[in-house]
Amino acid sequence: MRRFSWFNTVSLTLGFAFLYLPMVLLVFYSFNESRLVTVWAGFSTKWYGELLRDEAFLDAAWVTVKVAVFSSTLATILGTMAAYVLVRAGRFHGRTLFSGMIYAPLVMPEVITGLSLLLLFIGINLDRGVFTIVLAHTTFSMCYVSVVVSSRLTTFDRSLEEAALDLGCSPFEAFRLVTLPIIAPAVISGWLLAFTLSLDDLVIASFTTGPSATTLPIKIFSAVRLGVSPQINALSTIMIAIVTVGVITASILSKRAAVAQRRDEQAAIRAE
Amino acid sequence: MAQTAFAPWTDPDQKPIIEFRNVTKSFGDFTAIHDLSLNIYEREFFALLGPSGCGKTTMMRMLAGFETATSGHIFLSGKDIGHVPPNQRPVNMMFQSYALFPHLSIWDNIAFGLKRESKDKNFIGDRVEEMLRLTRLTKFAKRKPHQISGGQRQRVALARSLAKAPKLLLLDEPLGALDRKLREQTQFELMDIQEKTGTTFVIVTHDQEEAMTVASRIAVMDEGNLVQVATPAQIYEAPNSVYVADFIGDVNIIEGRATQPGEKTGIAWAEGQPPILATPTKSLQAGQAVHFAIRPEKVTIDVEKPDRPNTFRGKVIDIAYLGNISTYHVELAGGQMIKAQMVNARRLANRPITWEDEVWVGFTDTAGVVLEE
Amino acid sequence: MRRLVLIAIPYLWLLALFLVPFLIVLKISLSDIALARPPYMPQLDLSAGWEGLKSFFSELDFENFVFLTTDDLYWKAYLSSLKIAVVSTFLTLLVGYPVAYAMARAPEEWRPTLLMLVILPFWTSFLIRVYSWMGILSNEGVLNQLLMWLGIIDTPLQIMNTTTAVYIGVVYTYLPFMILPIYSALEKLDGSLLEAAEDLGCSRLEAFWLVTWPLSRNGIIAGCFLVFIPTIGEFVIPSLLGGSDTLMIGKVLWEEFFSNRDWPVASAVAVVLLLILIIPIVLFQRNEQKQREAEG
Numbered sequence: 001m002r003r004f005s006w007f008n009t010v011s012l013t014l015g016f017a018f019l020y021l022p023m024v025l026l027v028f029y030s031f032n033e034s035r036l037v038t039v040w041a042g043f044s045t046k047w048y049g050e051l052l053r054d055e056a057f058l059d060a061a062w063v064t065v066k067v068a069v070f071s072s073t074l075a076t077i078l079g080t081m082a083a084y085v086l087v088r089a090g091r092f093h094g095r096t097l098f099s100g101m102i103y104a105p106l107v108m109p110e111v112i113t114g115l116s117l118l119l120l121f122i123g124i125n126l127d128r129g130v131f132t133i134v135l136a137h138t139t140f141s142m143c144y145v146s147v148v149v150s151s152r153l154t155t156f157d158r159s160l161e162e163a164a165l166d167l168g169c170s171p172f173e174a175f176r177l178v179t180l181p182i183i184a185p186a187v188i189s190g191w192l193l194a195f196t197l198s199l200d201d202l203v204i205a206s207f208t209t210g211p212s213a214t215t216l217p218i219k220i221f222s223a224v225r226l227g228v229s230p231q232i233n234a235l236s237t238i239m240i241a242i243v244t245v246g247v248i249t250a251s252i253l254s255k256r257a258a259v260a261q262r263r264d265e266q267a268a269i270r271a272e
Numbered sequence: 273m274a275q276t277a278f279a280p281w282t283d284p285d286q287k288p289i290i291e292f293r294n295v296t297k298s299f300g301d302f303t304a305i306h307d308l309s310l311n312i313y314e315r316e317f318f319a320l321l322g323p324s325g326c327g328k329t330t331m332m333r334m335l336a337g338f339e340t341a342t343s344g345h346i347f348l349s350g351k352d353i354g355h356v357p358p359n360q361r362p363v364n365m366m367f368q369s370y371a372l373f374p375h376l377s378i379w380d381n382i383a384f385g386l387k388r389e390s391k392d393k394n395f396i397g398d399r400v401e402e403m404l405r406l407t408r409l410t411k412f413a414k415r416k417p418h419q420i421s422g423g424q425r426q427r428v429a430l431a432r433s434l435a436k437a438p439k440l441l442l443l444d445e446p447l448g449a450l451d452r453k454l455r456e457q458t459q460f461e462l463m464d465i466q467e468k469t470g471t472t473f474v475i476v477t478h479d480q481e482e483a484m485t486v487a488s489r490i491a492v493m494d495e496g497n498l499v500q501v502a503t504p505a506q507i508y509e510a511p512n513s514v515y516v517a518d519f520i521g522d523v524n525i526i527e528g529r530a531t532q533p534g535e536k537t538g539i540a541w542a543e544g545q546p547p548i549l550a551t552p553t554k555s556l557q558a559g560q561a562v563h564f565a566i567r568p569e570k571v572t573i574d575v576e577k578p579d580r581p582n583t584f585r586g587k588v589i590d591i592a593y594l595g596n597i598s599t600y601h602v603e604l605a606g607g608q609m610i611k612a613q614m615v616n617a618r619r620l621a622n623r624p625i626t627w628e629d630e631v632w633v634g635f636t637d638t639a640g641v642v643l644e645e
Numbered sequence: 646m647r648r649l650v651l652i653a654i655p656y657l658w659l660l661a662l663f664l665v666p667f668l669i670v671l672k673i674s675l676s677d678i679a680l681a682r683p684p685y686m687p688q689l690d691l692s693a694g695w696e697g698l699k700s701f702f703s704e705l706d707f708e709n710f711v712f713l714t715t716d717d718l719y720w721k722a723y724l725s726s727l728k729i730a731v732v733s734t735f736l737t738l739l740v741g742y743p744v745a746y747a748m749a750r751a752p753e754e755w756r757p758t759l760l761m762l763v764i765l766p767f768w769t770s771f772l773i774r775v776y777s778w779m780g781i782l783s784n785e786g787v788l789n790q791l792l793m794w795l796g797i798i799d800t801p802l803q804i805m806n807t808t809t810a811v812y813i814g815v816v817y818t819y820l821p822f823m824i825l826p827i828y829s830a831l832e833k834l835d836g837s838l839l840e841a842a843e844d845l846g847c848s849r850l851e852a853f854w855l856v857t858w859p860l861s862r863n864g865i866i867a868g869c870f871l872v873f874i875p876t877i878g879e880f881v882i883p884s885l886l887g888g889s890d891t892l893m894i895g896k897v898l899w900e901e902f903f904s905n906r907d908w909p910v911a912s913a914v915a916v917v918l919l920l921i922l923i924i925p926i927v928l929f930q931r932n933e934q935k936q937r938e939a940e941g
Contacts, residue, residue: 008747012759015744019766019820022777025787029780036785082655089652098652101659107926109878111895112915115902116666119912123669139662142655171647200770203880203899217772224885228780236773243768251761338840358843371841374939375859384855385845418939436845 023240030233047234057219057235064199064216067130071137072194078138079145079194080187084175086146087153105143113140114207121208128210136208137198144197145190152186185254192250196243278488279503280313287350289314289472290335290440295344297330297496304330306496307344317466317473319487321480321519327496328476332442335474336365349439359388364438368445370429372417378428379404379413385436403431406465423454430462434469443475447482459485480520484508492516508567510553514643517565524571524610526564530556536637539564542606549581552642566640571612573600574632575624583634586610588627600625602633674912675705685909709913718897719914723921725892729808729883730876733815737872738865740816741823745864746857748824749831760828763821774818775885782810782886806888814882819875823868830864831857863936870929878918894918 030048034041051057082102089095105113117136121128160182164174180187202217209215216235224232280286288311297305304327312318320328333339334346337358345352353361364385372381382403386396404410407427412420417428426446433441446462447455463486466473477483483490484504491501492515500512511517514525528541528548533556538547541564548564556562577583586602589609593616600612612633625631676685713719748759766774781787782805789801804810834857842852880895887893894914902911 005750007743008750011743011747012751015740015747015820015824016762018740018817019762022774022781022817023766023769025781026773026777039785078655078658081651082659085652085655089648092652094656097664098656098659101663103930105663107874107922107929109875109895109918109922111878111880111898112667112670112919115898115911115915116670117662119669119673119908120662120666135662139658142658146655196768200772202772207902217770220772220776221881221885224776224779228776228783232776233780236770236776239773240769244765247761247765247768255757336840336844338843358840359846359848363844365841365844367837367841369835369837371835371837373838373841373856373860375862384842388846388851432841432845 026233027237027240030230030237032230032233035230047230048238051231051234051238054231056214057216057231060214060216060219063130063213067133067137067205067213067215068195068198071134071198072141072191074134074138075142075145075194076187076191079142079190080149080183082142082146083148083150083153087150102143102146105140106147108140110201110203111207114204117204118207128208129212132208132210133205133213133215136204137194137201140204141194141197144193145187148190148193149183149186152183156182278315280316281311281489286313288312288347289316289349290474291345291347292331293345293347295334295341295346297327297334297339298342304496305334305341308496308498310491310498310501312472312474314472315470317463317475317486317488319483319490320474320476320493321478321483321490322493323478323519325495326493328478328493329444331493332365332444332474332476335440336363336442337361362436362439363442364433364436364440365442366429366433366444366446368448370417370425370449372425372428372432374417377414377416378409378420381417381428382432382435384432389436399435403435406434406468407431422449423458426450426458427461430465434465434471437469438471440472440474443473445477446475447477447479455482456485462486484520492519510641511565511643514563514565517641517643522568522611522613524566524568526566526608526610528562528564530558530560530562530642533558537642539642542604542608545584545605548640549637550640550642551638556642556644560644563643564640565643566635568599568611568613569597570635570639571610572634573602573612573614573625574634575629577632578634580634580636582637583632584610586631586633588625588629588631591625591627600631602631604633670912670915672705673909674709674916675707676909677704677706677708678907678909709909710917712910713913713917718892719894719917722892722894722897723917726877726879726894727921729811729815729891729893730873733812733819733876734869734873736812737816737819737823738869741820741868742827742865744820745824745827745831748828749834756832763824763828767821771818772881775814775882778810778814778817778886779805782813805886806891808887808891810886810888811883811891811893814886815872815876815879818882819872822871826867826871827861827864830861834860863932863939866932867929867936870925870932874922874925874929877922 029040031043031045032040033044033046082098086099086102114136117132117139118128121132121135126132156179160178161174164178165171169177200217201215202221205215206218206221209218220232220235223229290310290312292308292310295305295308296303308331320331322328330339334341337353337356340354345354347353348361348363373384376384379400382400383396386399390396400413401410404413407430409424409427409431412424412428417425420428426449430443430446443462447458450458459482462473466486475483475486484507487504489501489503490507492499492507494515500507500516502510507516507520511520517523518525526539526541526548528539530552531538531540531547533552535551537550537552537556539550539562540547550564552562572578574583577585584604586604588600589603590601592599592601595616597613597615600614602610602612604610610633673685678685744763748756748763751759779786783789784801784803784805786805788804789798792798792802804813838856838860839852842856843849847855878895879893880899883891883893883896884899887896895918898911898914898918901907901914
């Protein structure tokens with residue numbers, strides 16, 4: 001019934017052009033023959049080849065993925081616990097401080113989080129490297145996870161858990177058999193969020209890393225500080241491609257699940 | 273009663289305030305309104321009644337100016353308003369959702385329309401106060417819409433749409449969101465306010481009881497067509513079709529064929545049963561297929577066979593006790609079911625009729641309506 | 646017992662890795678720089694017991710904070726961060742509102758796709774998104790080439806390494822944060838409210854101004870804070886797109902720490918930055934609270 005008015009069409013076109021054109025150009029120039037990124041000199045994939053031969057980049061990528069997997073998994077466990085505590089544990093001493101500590105990292109400038117964690121690690125004489133970055137990333141991304149999960153938990157029908165308890169589950173069994181499967185989508189998206197945040201992070205990793213571990217963002221940052229580089233364009237293109245494929249697959253899967261559920265519901269209604 | 277005196281639609285000299293002239297409205301392939309003509313007169317309380325999707329809301333939205341007719345014309349006080357935008361029509365609407373502005377107080381909601389056309393602060397203030405008094409909301413003037421009850425919100429919506437003193441007020445399912453008790457009370461308030469302000473009201477509803485209570489005339493709609501336009505009493509007592517008879521109130525419909533046409537006609541309805549004697553409104557041909565419609569309260573039920581025509585033998589299948597009345601479901605010979613209603617005039621009478629009883633049902637020859645196919 | 650463990654694990658984690666580090670920053674900001682490892686003093690010597698604690702506290706002072714006020718680099722950096730945050734928040738609103746509005750008015754079957762298109766950049770690297778503008782804005786960049794080819798300019802515009810580039814970078818990277826809350830406010834807006842406004846005599850524009858705008862206000866406020874708060878402490882955008890004259894406090898802190906190795910001053914800078922941020926954060930929380938109450 002509704003159509004696009006011209007004003008809305010123009011806003012959307014300009015808005016999305018603004019959001020996507022820079023990335024399109026980035027991808028486009030990654031296939032440029034010339035080292036001068038902005039002068040088109042013909043199609044070439046040589047920068048991809050160079051990138052894949054560059055040991056330092058591959059090492060950094062490996063470190064980054066390791067950090068992201070460990071920290072996002074830890075953050076998901078801790079964040080889900082924190083969300084459960086926030087929504088379900090009722091009142092306890094220090095609850096205000098607890099919820100403060102959950103929300104504060106979301107608005108804390110990265111430079112401060114990074115600085116404070118570094119000072120802690122130095123203070124307790126912890127060798128800096130992959131381990132410290134994992135600790136740092138876990139700490140700030142668990143807060144994001146707990147926000148995502150707790151928003152799902154607050155809309156969760158509590159009587160489902162009570163039914164499980166009534167039918168003889170222990171509280172832990174009720175959580176594992178009833179609550180967890182229902183909040184699973186939120187937990188998964190929390191994990192994905194934590195994973196992306198970790199992959200993405202430059203500032204906190206720069207503060208908390210040591211000479212032994214360089215993550216991809218740190219590598220990219222030091223490479224582009226001085227100007228554009230076609231190798232980085234190639235790397236960006238690969239990363240954008242992975243994200244795009246991932247997000248589109250996820251949205252298709254969830255849409256399919258929703259359609260299947262609707263179809264099942266309608267079939268059930270007809271069968272009555 | 274006022275209603276007996278007030279009947280401008282019977283006076284050929286009266287000019288209608290609203291005239292639909294051959295109006296058709298389509299949305300793509302779907303035709304919501306089919307070549308429809310209708311007159312509504314000043315000071316009427318006019319109800320558009322029908323199931324959802326019958327086109328009644330489209331009619332109202334065309335009057336408000338949110339939809340334009342695909343073909344045909346709509347006249348307001350003789351002027352074609354087809355292309356007048358909604359903000360320039362002397363027509364206001366009370367929305368089904370009330371559409372109260374959540375960021376404005378009750379006072380500002382009511383003043384909203386007035387502020388659009390008038391700069392005179394005193395005038396606006398007086399008018400808002402008047403509306404607040406009319407709808408008994410003076411106490412709540414400073415509150416926000418979410419701080420008052422559903423019934424009060426309904427009155428704010430009414431006050432807001434009446435504040436500009438429109439020539440025509442449109443009410444879209446105005447009582448739909450209220451519970452039953454409040455709805456009944458509010459119906460009378462609406463009628464009272466309509467009478468006090470002298471505004472022409474057009475109400476859209478799917479609730480036949482509501483339409484019967486408030487309206488001076490009802491237009492029953494089905495799939496974009498007007499089926500019958502008449503007073504509530506005519507609609508109930510003399511429906512012009514099975515659709516109307518069935519839509520308004522409870523009714524027994526018996527299919528049959530006309531025999532011995534004349535002023536009184538017989539209707540053969542089952543093998544080996546005496547025909548029903550009825551009074552048709554126009555002459556029928558012998559053998560013509562007809563429906564006989566009779567309201568349950570016009571069907572009597574007796575243990576002994578009464579001595580008059582139109583009595584039929586049956587067996588009580590079910591009894592629904594509703595307090596003030598009881599409805600008996602009686603199976604006649606040939607399997608035809610008929611409902612009969614009896615007023616429970618006496619308290620705890622030892623009811624003589626019970627399940628499985630053999631009884632006689634009957635009605636007078638003018639109690640039912642003969643409807644053609 | 647189980648409940649206690651459940652509470653204790655995330656609680657202790659946050660205490661150890663969020664609160665304690667922050668207290669360390671606070672403490673170091675009150676210490677003096679020293680040519681030592683770690684490069685500040687006093688050091689807390691717990692073995693000396695109560696006396697050690699007393700002498701430790703007596704040596705703490707506000708010298709670093711006094712220093713921040715005397716060297717105009719710092720307060721200029723704070724002011725310029727605030728200014729850049731305010732201006733770019735406003736610009737983001739200017740760009741974001743029409744997009745959010747158009748999304749909310751789009752046909753229903755289009756909206757999930759549009760929403761996904763706005764969220765998609767969230768999942769792509771922030772660093773890469775900022776970097777993508779380096780190739781556009783530089784002197785030989787796409788924008789200058791285009792403008793010169795069109796004949797609008799003869800010599801390249803210097804945009805790269807200026808505050809303008811920082812504005813563009815902030816608007817670009819934070820645009821989704823502005824669009825999403827406004828969109829969700831506008832999408833909830835009941836269409837019959839606009840019809841009611843028109844029915845009561847408003848023109849389309851008046852209806853927008855009297856109904857749509859005030860009802861999207863909470864979304865606007867939320868969006869502005871979501872852009873404003875992180876922009877103040879932003880580091881990546883000014884260091885990649887900004888020039889030497891673009892002062893932002895996040896960059897100053899970074900340099901104070903990594904280049905000058907003055908940990909006490911860096912800590913003091915961080916503490917003051919946090920104090921500045923508390924006001925908008927509290928205001929933001931209050932707005933969220935109000936919104937939740939209005940909906941509940």
